[in-house]
Amino acid sequence: MVKIDEKTVICPCGARMVLRHNRKLKKNFFGCSNYPECTNTHSADNDGAPLGIPADAETRKLRTELKEELNKYFDTGDRIQDVGDRGRFLEHYTGETRVARLHKDQIRKLLMKLRK
Ligand SMILES: [Zn+2]
Numbered sequence: 771m772v773k774i775d776e777k778t779v780i781c782p783c784g785a786r787m788v789l790r791h792n793r794k795l796k797k798n799f800f801g802c803s804n805y806p807e808c809t810n811t812h813s814a815d816n817d818g819a820p821l822g823i824p825a826d827a828e829t830r831k832l833r834t835e836l837k838e839e840l841n842k843y844f845d846t847g848d849r850i851q852d853v854g855d856r857g858r859f860l861e862h863y864t865g866e867t868r869v870a871r872l873h874k875d876q877i878r879k880l881l882m883k884l885r886k
Pocket residue numbers: 781782783784785802803804808809810
């Protein structure tokens with residue numbers, strides 16, 4: 771299972787992830803220590819702290835799909851209102867307020883609801 775403490779990120783493949791820096795994008799990220807066999811990455815903030823919960827490629831794809839559906843669903847033209855409604859919607863169905871913390875099953879359920 772994916773476990774996280776303050777600065778330890780475990781890849782969905784089970785290996786430890788290591789903090790790296792993308793010089794071009796000037797961004798920190800975690801890369802799997804099994805690279806190049808495993809190409810999972812995970813975002814990090816400027817201090818090297820992990821953001822969200824690490825996910826495999828399929829989950830990341832689902833998260834992107836969900837964000838797109840949420841954008842369509844909550845597109846009322848009022849940005850601040852949207853973010854609040856979105857957070858409440860996510861929290862109501864998953865107990866989380868951020869897409870980056872959702873698992874596959876949660877995402878699939880929400881996609882089904884949004885696409886009805
Ligand atoms: Zn890995």
